[in-house]
Amino acid sequence: SQQGEEDPQALSIQEGENATMNCSYKTSINNLQWYRQNSGRGLVHLILIRSNEREKHSGRLRVTLDTSKKSSSLLITASRAADTASYFCATDARDMRFGAGTRLTVKP
Amino acid sequence: EAGVAQSPRYKIIEKRQSVAFWCNPISGHATLYWYQQILGQGPKLLIQFQNNGVVDDSQLPKDRFSAERLKGVDSTLKIQPAKLEDSAVYLCASSLLRGNTGELFFGEGSRLTVL
Numbered sequence A: 001s002q003q004g005e006e007d008p009q010a011l012s013i014q015e016g017e018n019a020t021m022n023c024s025y026k027t028s029i030n031n032l033q034w035y036r037q038n039s040g041r042g043l044v045h046l047i048l049i050r051s052n053e054r055e056k057h058s059g060r061l062r063v064t065l066d067t068s069k070k071s072s073s074l075l076i077t078a079s080r081a082a083d084t085a086s087y088f089c090a091t092d093a094r095d096m097r098f099g100a101g102t103r104l105t106v107k108p
Numbered sequence B: 001e002a003g004v005a006q007s008p009r010y011k012i013i014e015k016r017q018s019v020a021f022w023c024n025p026i027s028g029h030a031t032l033y034w035y036q037q038i039l040g041q042g043p044k045l046l047i048q049f050q051n052n053g054v055v056d057d058s059q060l061p062k063d064r065f066s067a068e069r070l071k072g073v074d075s076t077l078k079i080q081p082a083k084l085e086d087s088a089v090y091l092c093a094s095s096l097l098r099g100n101t102g103e104l105f106f107g108e109g110s111r112l113t114v115l
Helices: none
Strands: A005-007 A010-014 A019-024 A031-037 A043-050 A055-058 A061-066 A071-076 A085-091 A102-107 B005-007 B010-013 B019-024 B031-037 B044-050 B053-056 B065-068 B075-079 B088-095 B110-114
Touching (some): A043 A055, A043 A061, A071 A085, B005 B088, B019 B088, B019 B110, B044 B075, B075 B088
Parallel strands (some): A010 A102
Antiparallel strands (some): A019 A071, A061 A071, B019 B075, B088 B110
């Protein structure tokens, strides 16, 4: 399975701080995606990074990919209370499987 | 562009009863996924369709779960008979691209409570 595993499981920060969460996977990939899930809602796509890319930015999001370590990180800068959500990574290959996610709480 | 539509949003049933969930993906999306998400956990893939063919159903409990995607558009997921451990949110997602190369668009989910 190409399941991503996120860590930490939970993260609590103050508004304005940066939040970093990590994702590890086990085999070769073509792309890795990050998703956000607000409580009681479906998942929303944040960003896709391809295996030949090392870093990608989208607004306050910065994603890095290290294929040699089979890991990725998602950095949210200048966090806001509205960023409170669970964050998941998923890789391609045979299917899109998700890990348990990182639950981020941003305190106002 | 309309998003992925799912119904019902909520369903409460007794154990051993049956239930069906419906999903209408985004128009033109070839790939459709059903996920089960138990409270506090990540989504677990149940089945993946490419048009109306099954790509992966290795994690689908086939003794009680079934899914179909007639004509390669809408899909239904059925549970019969339901067990207490089936209480979860059932998420449908679709993707424009074949395989797993593109962004997944999720519906809001169908929350099932089995009593």
